[in-house]
Amino acid sequence: MASSEELADLLARCALSDRRAFERLYRETGAQLFGLVLRIVRDRELAGEVLQEGYFKIWKRAADFDAARAGPLTWMGAIMRHQAIDLLRRGERPAGAAAQPLNEEVHWLADEAAGPQELTDRDQESRRLHDCLGQLDEAPRRAMLLAYFDGLTHEELARRLNTPLGTIKSWIRRGLLRLKNCLDEP
């Protein structure tokens, strides 16, 4: 994938209605964002719809992108995830999909996975996020990552992790606040 600077440049050109820049942006980020969305909605057709809506919004809102506030993929990922979570919460995911165990686990969960290293090579701030996640206890970290990557609700997490609902809620809350404190440290 192109570097953050290149993606930011493409977004800036999209804001000027450059259709070729938009096509290049799609080619550079489509597979990554499709992977993100597919993991949440678990259905290629639905994920395709989410991507269509998402890229529609990215094109329309390209002028709102502010590189000082967020990286380009972070910004686009937020739009796509929002779209995917909204679809889930409207109950459009095929019934039972969330309960199905996945073959592949979130590779952040495995310390030896290649993902984080590739990730940390890519940008400094992601390395920081990885380190801060690493400081959380394993169970709350796992719950948070499953919520993020699989779009699971508190109840679905409780079932998947075979843990009382109250414990899940408190893991998530404490995990989020600890993560914030860690990330916001100067």
Next chain:
Amino acid sequence: MRYHDPRLGELLAAEYVLGTLQGQARRRFEGLVQAHPDLRRRVRDWERRLNRLAWAAAPATLPAGLWQAVERRLFAEPARAPRWERLAFWRALALGSTALAGLLMVLLMMLPALRQAPGYVVVIHDNASHELVWMASTSADMAKFYIKNTKPMDMPGDNRCLLWLQPRGSQQVYALGVLPARGGDMLLPVDEKMRALLPGRLLVTVEQAGADLPQHPSGPARFVGEWMPVKGI
């Protein structure tokens, strides 16, 4: 909600971005975010923190034809003339000739206002009889519609007519609001997020009354809207 409580606001923003806020709470929070810059900032900060994880998702092979669908959705000018410029549409509309006469009268009466505020006129007709049932006008920014029910309907008290938007090229529909059905008129504000999706396909279904707008129509659309741009005046 005690949204002025910073700790609660922070937690809700975090859970919203993580995706664990759901149902009514999620929708209520979205409404609050629109109204409170402090919550908006918190949501942005959490998006910045958490969405770096987007890099960590495993890429997946894109479906063939998705780019073409995205491109069509964004850029394709209709290959054919818009429906309102096609003869078949006017033939269908002419089936209700009194309705057409009424439509022209109303259009003529609206001309001075439209000259100052170019936008769209929407006619919503009965799918089966083609009778005109609602007329609406909106300025180019689509912030609100002025909607008039031109054919009062005899409906049970607990039923209501709901206006839906189906964005171009999308299978999804979004509820825009309840329409007047007994001869009245109203101003219908359009949510900021929806404005970008207009003009799209407008549909009306008859739904049971309830406190909230439903997420999905309960049956097929009984009425369909047609857009007419205000131009050449």
